[in-house]
Amino acid sequence: MDLEARAHSEHPEALRLWLRLLTCAQLIEKQVRGGLREQFDTTLPRFDLMAQLERAEGGMKMNELSRRMMVTGGNVTGITDQLVAEGLVERLEVAGDRRAFLVRLTPKGRKQFQDMAQQHEGWIVGAFAGLSTKDLATLHRLLGKVKEHVSSDFLETT
Helix, strand or coil, rough: CCCCHCCCCCCCHHHHHHHHHHHHHHHHHHHHHHHHHHHHCCHHHHHHHHHHHHHCCCEEHHHHHHHHHHCHHHHHHHHHHHHHHHEEEEEECCCCCCEEEEEEEHHHHHHHHHHHHHHHHHHHHHCCCCCCCCHHHHHHHHHHHHHHHHHHHHHHCC
């Protein structure tokens, strides 16, 4: 039974909506994970790490990658080790900091990521194919309002 099915009509509409959002996100993520595994023999965390590096042509320090991906340094190190072994990323020493490394995509890694990103975009577009252009714009706008409200509440409590 999925999260959404656990909510009943006596629960607030907001709770039922939250559970539907989670269910949708989980279903889409499951499709993406399966597609990455089947078509590229890779994982979503590896894709996510490469996506971060693709946005930073000069590379990123390991601690910045960890912060942006919201995972531990150990997780980033393990994924990076795999990608280095496959020639998809490289580690470079940071001048003046013997403990830090800069990680960046290799040309091979950049090409592979571009192929994966193109397919990833197709999966996401396909997941929303049941919505009209107007529906997509409305959903985007409404979720933006939720994000803004939650963000402002968070800032007030910190």
